[in-house]
Amino acid sequence: TQLLEQSPQFLSIQEGENLTVYCNSSSVFSSLQWYRQEPGEGPVLLVTVVTGGEVKKLKRLTFQFGDARKDSSLHITAAQPGDTGLYLCAGPSNDYKLSFGAGTTVTVRA
């Protein structure tokens, strides 16, 4: 089983501040995905990173895949209350499955 560890578990910041969420593994992944989940809803796919060292930007969100494809980070610039949610990273494991991290709960205070 390929495990993904996310840190920190909780993050509470003021509107306008920056934040970074980390996703780490001892295993190599062919790709990693990031999802955001709002309370009472299903997770929504934000991005997939595929190439080691890849950087993808989605408005104020920047995703990076580690050179060795064992880790990834999500950086949010000038966070807004709408960024509040549970951020999950996931990577393909065997037999059509995804391994999910335990998630980082982000709260952005107005």
Next chain:
Amino acid sequence: SQTIHQWPATLVQPVGSPLSLECTVEGTSNPNLYWYRQAAGRGLQLLFYSVGIGQISSEVPQNLSASRPQDRQFILSSKKLLLSDSGFYLCAWTGPNASEQFFGPGTRLTVL
């Protein structure tokens, strides 16, 4: 475009009662289908997945079962609910050769 539906949205059931949660996908064929359970504010526990009609893989031995009677229909069942079955149940699908998963809106189950 593809859509995924789950119902009911919320459910309150007594201990020992049966359960049936339904998930359907529209706009795609031969999807891989998944059932997850999520504790409050935490990650996802994979319960079952299916790569085709009648094909079910169980990840965690427990009080639940799954069935796939049609290509785009996935059902989660229990004969007798336990208190520990309470949680947020999510259904998801992927294309046959893809890893990105698309989730339904979830069912909040409370067992009393």
